[in-house]
Amino acid sequence: MSMNRSLFVRGLILATQLASVAAGTLPLPATTTSTIIPPSTTTSSTTTIPVVLPSTTTTSSLTVTTSSSTSSTSPTAPPTCTSGTILPGTTCTQECGIERSTGDYKSIDYTELTTQSGFQACARACSDDKKCLTAQYRINNRICYMKNSITAPVANKNINGVVCRTCAQGSLIPGTSCRQECNVDRPGGALTSLKVTGPNPLRSCAEACVNNPQCLTAELRKDTLRCFLKMSVNDKVANTKVDGVICRSPVSSTTPTSVMTTITTTTTSSSSTTDSSTTTVTEVMTTTTSSSSNTDSSTTTTSATTPTAPGA
DSSP states (O other): OHHHHHHHHHHHHHHHHHHHHHHTSSOOOSSOOOOOOOOOSSOOOOOOOOOOOOOOOOOOOOOOOOOOOOOOOOTTSOOOOOTTSBOTTSSOEEEEEEEOOSOEEEEEEOTTSOHHHHHHHHHHHHHHOTTOSEEEEETTTTEEEEESSOOOOEEEEEEEEEEOOSOOTTOBOTTSSOEEETTEEOOSOEEEEEEOOSSOHHHHHHHHHHTSTTOOEEEEETTTTEEEEESSOOOOEEOTTEEEEEOSOOOOOEEEEEEEEEEEEEEEEEOSSOEEEEEEEEEEEEEEEEOSSOEEEEEEEEEEEEEEOTTO
């Protein structure tokens, strides 16, 4: 009888556990344990406790979100620009959202490229052209404007630019008659010196030379921005700290010339008894010597008198 009671209790516990599993409140055991009840010589009755396990269907919904990151290749995406840094592959310093007007001498259409590739191509074109000081790249139409002068910067979010150099070898400074000499000094012959400012110091130096009638050439010290106006064009010397301009040519000396002038004067005198005439030939030689600084002139006069016989 005690064994029947034990079996009944165990069955009740098992039924409770199965009901908990079905309800989801008790996890299934990782392993299955079998209980063996030893045989007994005592006659026993078996009570069966039906356990109904409710049929449950669990539907799991798994949502997978895939995230991908790709670089934009849109033709109109703004180009990458970092102000004050050298654009890789060039000698040019980047200026972002900056426009420098005037000075255009060439434009290049990069509409077949993306805006980023077009900006890089624009900078390389200026870097490779010794006449190009700065280039402006319009983001909306991908046109590159190459310039031979550097003017004051103006904010413009539609433009990225580069400054590649401050001197364009052999090119005229816009608005002047001065031709640029890069990394060249011509020692001696200084008239005066002055401190120059502005976005393009070499241009300011050239304009100062143009405004001084005695100035033939000017040299700009790039480290101090000191401009030296000079009254002579001396031999040039390589100097990476100096850019210069030649604004006027020196005046060459003139070879002395002589001019011979013959003046004939005829004098006729009459008297009651004798008629005579006298012809005077005067030769005048004028010598003129001129140079860039002064003019000397001298006049030599030679006179000769030839009498004429009466009645001739």
